[in-house]
Amino acid sequence: MEHGATAHGQPLVVYGPSSLLYDFGVDHPLTPRRFGPGMDLLRALGAERFLAPPEATDAQLHRVHEPLYVSTVHMLSEYPDAGTMLGFSSWGDDPPFYGMHEAAAAVAGGSLAAMERILSGETLHAFHPGGGLHHAMPGRASGFCVYNDTALAVALARDAGHRVLYVDLDAHHGDGVETIFWNDPRVLTVSFHESGRVLFPWTGFVDDRGGPDARGTAVNVPLDPGTSDASWLSVVERVVPALAAAFHPTMLVSQHGSDTHALDPLTHLNLTTYAMARAARLVDELAHQYTEGRWLATGGGGYDVYRVVPRAWGFVWLAQAHRDPPLETPAEWREQWAGEAARYDQAPPPRAMVDSPGLVRADVRELIDRNARTAEAALQGSLRALEEISAA
Numbered sequence: 001m002e003h004g005a006t007a008h009g010q011p012l013v014v015y016g017p018s019s020l021l022y023d024f025g026v027d028h029p030l031t032p033r034r035f036g037p038g039m040d041l042l043r044a045l046g047a048e049r050f051l052a053p054p055e056a057t058d059a060q061l062h063r064v065h066e067p068l069y070v071s072t073v074h075m076l077s078e079y080p081d082a083g084t085m086l087g088f089s090s091w092g093d094d095p096p097f098y099g100m101h102e103a104a105a106a107v108a109g110g111s112l113a114a115m116e117r118i119l120s121g122e123t124l125h126a127f128h129p130g131g132g133l134h135h136a137m138p139g140r141a142s143g144f145c146v147y148n149d150t151a152l153a154v155a156l157a158r159d160a161g162h163r164v165l166y167v168d169l170d171a172h173h174g175d176g177v178e179t180i181f182w183n184d185p186r187v188l189t190v191s192f193h194e195s196g197r198v199l200f201p202w203t204g205f206v207d208d209r210g211g212p213d214a215r216g217t218a219v220n221v222p223l224d225p226g227t228s229d230a231s232w233l234s235v236v237e238r239v240v241p242a243l244a245a246a247f248h249p250t251m252l253v254s255q256h257g258s259d260t261h262a263l264d265p266l267t268h269l270n271l272t273t274y275a276m277a278r279a280a281r282l283v284d285e286l287a288h289q290y291t292e293g294r295w296l297a298t299g300g301g302g303y304d305v306y307r308v309v310p311r312a313w314g315f316v317w318l319a320q321a322h323r324d325p326p327l328e329t330p331a332e333w334r335e336q337w338a339g340e341a342a343r344y345d346q347a348p349p350p351r352a353m354v355d356s357p358g359l360v361r362a363d364v365r366e367l368i369d370r371n372a373r374t375a376e377a378a379l380q381g382s383l384r385a386l387e388e389i390s391a392a
């Protein structure tokens with residue numbers, strides 16, 4: 001192969017001690033416990049090239065975040081109880097904790113450092129499992145996300161002159177990234193998610209297509225609860241390549257939230273790791289077809305720490321390393337993490353790398369048809385608008 005693994009070595013994995021500091025507390029679903037089994041599986045699969053995330057500076061954060069918001073995060077990071085005392089509205093599912101700014105700035109810095117290395121040509125593919133905090137808004141935290149590392153990396157690439165295709169595969173709508181580039185014709189965001197009629201953040205509908213200067217560059221494919229592999233894959237494989245062909249990106253950024261999995265406790269999508277693996281391979285193929293291999297992948301959501309998240313990360317790494325998945329997860333890995341899983345009352349890590357299709361019920365025809373119509377409406381609406389932009 002003329003690209004990727006041979007020319008530039010392994011994909012770069014962003015991970016370091018500071019990755020563990022992003023922690024809203026023991027009862028919070030987004031737990032740093034996922035890095036133990038997750039990173040261990042990547043190493044067992046062969047990952048050897050790591051980059052410890054540096055803290056993003058305030059000046060870097062200001063590229064997408066309001067200075068007043070960043071200084072509020074600084075203050076709450078030092079005095080986590082200040083918000084309650086001062087009568088701020090609650091931060092809800094993002095409860096301030098001591099060191100929150102430093103932890104969140106390291107997530108942001110990790111995606112920025114990875115993007116810098118892609119821009120310099122030092123690496124073609126990079127993967128930041130702790131990144132993908134796609135809900136963070138310019139002026140507020142949302143949905144477990146304080147700083148939007150993904151949007152920061154996209155903005156860095158855009159400001160370096162790239163046309164960026166952002167593909168969001170998380171079960172939740174990528175609302176923060178979409179909002180930040182809503183009216184920016186140089187960034188196309190596409191999000192596949194469980195419908196906002198039933199799931200946080202309650203947004204991301206088919207007719208949401210971008211601002212007046214960028215119509216067609218926000219694409220939303222809201223899916224029915226219960227959607228499983230066949231239907232999800234057919235819409236992803238229909239929409240993403242067609243958008244890439246119309247938009248001609250020079251940079252790919254993706255978010256691989258594994259909360260789409262049937263075993264995930266927070267959503268009602270019904271995927272197996274088969275669909276996740278296929279989607280990661282598709283993004284790799286598009287990177288080599290359109291962006292000379294330039295591709296930053298991020299982890300995103302995923303709340304089944306032992307059964308789902310490590311394998312989902314594994315498939316992204318394998319796609320970036322251009323390697324086929326093994327049939328089974330390594331036995332030593334399973335043995336090593338079974339004990340911790342039991343201590344947290346969780347099912348043990350599974351033996352199969354690719355789930356058997358029997359794990360979930362197959363989609364009913366009606367749901368498949370409805371998702372297909374939704375995807376087609378989203379795609380055609382965007383393609384028409386993109387043509388108008390290029391004709392203008």
Ligand SMILES: [Zn+2]
Pocket residue numbers: 004125284285287288293319320322
């Ligand atoms: Zn590749």
